[in-house]
Amino acid sequence: MISVNRRELLKAGAGTLVTAALARSWLVWGFEAASETHSLEGGTLEGIIPFIGGDEPLFDTPFDEGLDGRLVTDLSNLSPENLVTPNEKFYIRTRYPIGIDPDQPWSVALAGLGSEPRTIEADELVRRSEPMGQIVLECSGNNRSLRQFGLLSNAEWAGVSLDTLLEDLSPPEAATGLRITGYDNHARPRGASIPGASWIFTLNDLSAHGAFLATHMNGAPLPKDHGFPVRLIVPRWYGCCCIKWVNRIEFIDETAAATSHMKEFYSRTHQSARHELARDYAPAVMDHAAMPVRVERWRVGRKQRYRVVGIMWGGDEPRRDLLIRFQDSEDYVPVSHCDGQGRNQTWGMWWHEWRPKKKDRYDITLRIADPSVQTRRLDREYYMRSVRITKV
Numbered sequence: 001m002i003s004v005n006r007r008e009l010l011k012a013g014a015g016t017l018v019t020a021a022l023a024r025s026w027l028v029w030g031f032e033a034a035s036e037t038h039s040l041e042g043g044t045l046e047g048i049i050p051f052i053g054g055d056e057p058l059f060d061t062p063f064d065e066g067l068d069g070r071l072v073t074d075l076s077n078l079s080p081e082n083l084v085t086p087n088e089k090f091y092i093r094t095r096y097p098i099g100i101d102p103d104q105p106w107s108v109a110l111a112g113l114g115s116e117p118r119t120i121e122a123d124e125l126v127r128r129s130e131p132m133g134q135i136v137l138e139c140s141g142n143n144r145s146l147r148q149f150g151l152l153s154n155a156e157w158a159g160v161s162l163d164t165l166l167e168d169l170s171p172p173e174a175a176t177g178l179r180i181t182g183y184d185n186h187a188r189p190r191g192a193s194i195p196g197a198s199w200i201f202t203l204n205d206l207s208a209h210g211a212f213l214a215t216h217m218n219g220a221p222l223p224k225d226h227g228f229p230v231r232l233i234v235p236r237w238y239g240c241c242c243i244k245w246v247n248r249i250e251f252i253d254e255t256a257a258a259t260s261h262m263k264e265f266y267s268r269t270h271q272s273a274r275h276e277l278a279r280d281y282a283p284a285v286m287d288h289a290a291m292p293v294r295v296e297r298w299r300v301g302r303k304q305r306y307r308v309v310g311i312m313w314g315g316d317e318p319r320r321d322l323l324i325r326f327q328d329s330e331d332y333v334p335v336s337h338c339d340g341q342g343r344n345q346t347w348g349m350w351w352h353e354w355r356p357k358k359k360d361r362y363d364i365t366l367r368i369a370d371p372s373v374q375t376r377r378l379d380r381e382y383y384m385r386s387v388r389i390t391k392v
């Protein structure tokens with residue numbers, strides 16, 4: 001049997017809150033549900049090793065306002081039984097604009113290329129809304145230094161697919177895409193972010209990726225900070241494309257200029273340049289990505305043992321061929337256990353048993369085994385997490 005010394009665990013966690021519930025659910029998943037043999041059998045989970053580098057942000061609590069408003073999700077306590085981020089802990093990039101009155105009716109204006117202008121009431125979207133499943137959202141500017149990669153969350157969404165909406169609208173002949181715009185008047189745009197959220201998509205991309213206007217998140221109406229009453233979700237595309245407080249949808253053709261929002265995010269969405277025309281922007285998709293969310297220290301008899309626990313997300317098809325490396329001088333090896341992503345629009349978990357040979361600093365990187373798979377951020381070691389091991 002595996003035992004967890006709860007008091008030790010909390011003490012050793014130093015800064016990272018580790019709950020007994022978390023430890024329990026991990027044990028079930030890691031050792032009882034999975035039939036693999038492993039060397040932690042009979043051991044005690046003694047602590048969580050903090051990651052080195054970057055600030056320690058305020059986790060799971062909204063702070064600041066408008067364009068500067070953020071919530072950084074604490075990913076360290078994820079478990080396979082708890083893969084959905086509760087609404088109140090879902091990351092926030094830009095909080096509810098001061099100019100909106102939530103009690104007034106909301107509608108989305110449809111126009112462009114000489115089409116008959118019309119509006120869709122948010123109430124109608126709510127009535128027509130259907131379950132869309134779990135989808136991960138990640139801010140393209142998610143980083144270690146300020147946020148410990150916590151601008152990344154997963155929710156169960158519901159809404160109306162753009163395909164369905166477009167069926168009723170009969171796009172003008174020349175239409176190749178849509179410009180989708182959200183309300184963005186904030187009292188205090190004083191940070192580096194530029195107001196005006198608007199992205200242009202081809203009709204093909206919207207359809208191929210199953211884009212929808214979301215009205216619900218985890219079974220509740222969209223929270224205000226997450227775009228109430230209507231936001232766009234384009235599965236697998238970075239969060240910056242998922243416009244909140246959507247109030248305008250326009251048909252556009254090949255000649256449409258890129259929006260200031262697309263230009264602001266050009267490098268974070270891996271564009272080749274800050275293009276002037278929308279048609280030169282590549283789909284702002286998340287490649288396959290993976291990172292550790294915590295490193296556990298175990299005692300098995302008199303021996304120190306470690307387990308690295310992490311997530312994988314993004315990409316165009318679910319995969320399990322994940323490799324891990326701890327130092328430049330070592331080779332990549334397959335992770336001990338990989339759940340994979342159930343559907344690749346969401347995230348999945350993996351873990352790796354680890355026996356560091358010496359007290360040292362370790363820089364943990366991951367890779368997909370198949371070299372033909374595009375992994376731009378993993379190639380750059382963007383999600384590298386480092387730990388210092390002081391007991392072996």
Ligand SMILES: Nc1nc2c(c(=O)[nH]1)N[C@H]1C(S)=C(S)[C@@H](COP(=O)(O)O)O[C@H]1N2
Pocket residue numbers: 067090091092093094137138139140182183184196197225226227238239240241242243244245
């Ligand atoms: N209107 C509007 N929509 C927006 C933004 C914004 O500033 N204004 N930020 C975008 C960015 S950069 C991200 S990462 C996501 C964040 O969505 P969330 O706060 O619900 O997690 O919203 C996107 N939609």
Ligand SMILES: [Mo]
Pocket residue numbers: 093138139140141239240
């Ligand atoms: Mo973002």
